[in-house]
Amino acid sequence: MLDGEGPLHRQVERGLRGAIRSGRLIHGSVLPPSRELAVQLGCSRWAVTQAYGQLVAEGYLSTRVGSGTWVSWSGRTSGAVQATGPVAPGSTYRFDLTPGIPDLRAFPRTRWAEAASEAARALPTADLGYPDAAGYPPLRELLADYLQRSRGAVAGAGDVVIRTGVRAGVAHLCTSLRAAGVDRIGVEDPGWTRLRDVIESTGVQAVPVPVDSEGLRVDALGRQQDLRAVAVTSAHQFPTGVVLSPARRLELIDWARRTNGLILEDDYDAEFRYDRSPVSTLQGMAPEQVVLLGSVSKTLSPAIGLGWYVVRGPWRKSLTRSIGPGPSTFDQATFAALLRSGAYDRQLRALRRRYQSRREQVVAAVRRELPGWSIDGAAAGLHLIARLPDGLAAAPVLAAARGAGIRLVALSGYRARAGEDRDGLVLGYGNLADGDVDAAVRSLARVCALVCESAR
Structure with a gap:
């Protein structure tokens, strides 16, 4: 990334800008914290923060306190990209864990x-x-x-x-x-x-x-x-x-x-x-x-x-x-x-069996892949609450998850007033294919591990 030409912060800036323009850093990618990138590049943290600040001003990056820094420029020319948070390339997701959607594949x-x-x-x-x-x-x-x-x-x-x-x-x-x-x-x-x-x-x-x-x-x-x-x-x-x-x-x-x-x-x-x-x-x-x-x-x-x-x-x-x-x-x-x-009653009976099995799959995967988390909510419906362990905030998890192609919603996003209890993720499993459950939770676990590592 460093080309040896001029001040270090300009070298970092040019290197990041080039990586974004070439597609090596894609829209929605979450960048390392400034301290971590400085260690990787062998330069001062100041040089990285200056580079980040310049690229934010130019529209290549976006940042939010608690959510890190991500690539907001996609190279598309048809309309501006809203820098409200990192999203997966092309606004598509590998895994959509938002609540409220039933299994659309099961529509009769x-x-x-x-x-x-x-x-x-x-x-x-x-x-x-x-x-x-x-x-x-x-x-x-x-x-x-x-x-x-x-x-x-x-x-x-x-x-x-x-x-x-x-x-x-x-x-x-x-x-x-x-x-x-x-x-x-x-x-x-x-x-x-x-x-x-x-x-x-x-x-x-x-x-x-x-x-x-x-x-x-x-x-x-x-x-x-x-x-x-x-x-x-x-x-x-x-x-x-x-x-x-x-x-x-x-x-x-x-x-x-x-x-x-x-x-x-x-x-x-x-x-x-x-x-x-x-x-x-x-x-x-x-x-x-x-x-x-x-x-x-x-x-x-x-x-x-x-x-x-x-x-x-x-x-x-x-x-x-x-x-x-x-x-x-x-x-x-x-x-x-x-x-x-x-036929409607028969459809409901089939859906109950399907959703019960899928919920059990999600619970087992969360307990296996995210052992520090707890699960709240009755054994019902199409979602559950996965409570984050102490020291892990929802905002950076959501930001990193978007960059990894995982769509999530935090419990705090449904509050009209700030809550005092531990935040959690509202994991919807209604429209998640059975074969994707384990992969989705493993991907979420990897994201959380990276967020924890970046925060050290």
């Missing part, structure tokens, strides 16, 4: 096509007109039956409203709540960031409420003045993976009854529990205080764009007013055919 293409064909043939001519805003009536009836037998909900066809997904349902509910004078809603912290964004987009304030090992802190919720609504993931909290404890379930329902409040229960992946039967819905315990939300995003595919909410009691009229258009009638009729035939 043939059965869906058959059901779509069946629905198109059987759909009455009258149903080809403008649809019922609340949803296709046969699907609402079938969903009410499914939610009662599988999730312990209390629902009739008239209580079910079909939407394009949970976010669309929350957006409509929050708009209706605001019109009814409710302009603040409690949200879990840490929690689903997109849900907070949806709530805020309606003009309703999302108020963070802490989560601990028993789920939502109902005592903290009660200290929020004039708060009459809260959104929870009670069966499997996202992202911590805890299940709302029996005592907290009763406390939360009592809070709603005392305040004439409303609970929005997001039942996003409750079908997937591996060590026991999943807990039933809060809605089944207090149907007039709880709105139950769900979708097929985790059980089939988010691309379908089909979800629902169930609302009863005194809130029903205000929360079902001015409903906009929902999903295509053909998609609703197709899903209805899957429910009617039992």
Whole structure:
């Protein structure tokens, strides 16, 4: 790298610039700490920091405290490269461990096509007109039956409203709540960031409420003045993976009854529990205080764009007013055919076996390759929490992982407020191929070893 021409910091600068331009250092590559590179080159640390600083100013490198220095220039001419963090070349990843995506390979293409064909043939001519805003009536009836037998909900066809997904349902509910004078809603912290964004987009304030090992802190919720609504993931909290404890379930329902409040229960992946039967819905315990939300995003595919909410009691009229258009009638009729035939139940049984096996694989690989780490969260859903050992921060791990082609998310990324507990990684395994599990965790272990070595 050093060519012997001029001051040492200029030699380091030219050497790095040349390596980047030639492609020997690719976009997203994480560079060694200045102290380590100085030792490797036999020069002063000052020379390296000066070179890094110059290349950052020129746009070849980017840096962030706690995340190191990485190559942000890719040589592409079509648009600027955002230097928000190192990414794998071409924005592709060898291993995607982000949560929330089901196994897209498992989508029942043939059965869906058959059901779509069946629905198109059987759909009455009258149903080809403008649809019922609340949803296709046969699907609402079938969903009410499914939610009662599988999730312990209390629902009739008239209580079910079909939407394009949970976010669309929350957006409509929050708009209706605001019109009814409710302009603040409690949200879990840490929690689903997109849900907070949806709530805020309606003009309703999302108020963070802490989560601990028993789920939502109902005592903290009660200290929020004039708060009459809260959104929870009670069966499997996202992202911590805890299940709302029996005592907290009763406390939360009592809070709603005392305040004439409303609970929005997001039942996003409750079908997937591996060590026991999943807990039933809060809605089944207090149907007039709880709105139950769900979708097929985790059980089939988010691309379908089909979800629902169930609302009863005194809130029903205000929360079902001015409903906009929902999903295509053909998609609703197709899903209805899957429910009617039992194909949806069979799909869920197959997915439970698949995800349980994959979770066990991930747990075994983490314990083998990352022995200082601990695993949190119920044996459920499509993700788990891998807690980092003391002395290892998430930010440099994420940065180095991107450079190595591994896509990760830190638990802290879901917090509205800074947490005091150990940070961790939210490892999603839903869309990770079984044959990639061991390789992905081994790659993560190598990344962590390099980060630890660089920090010495």
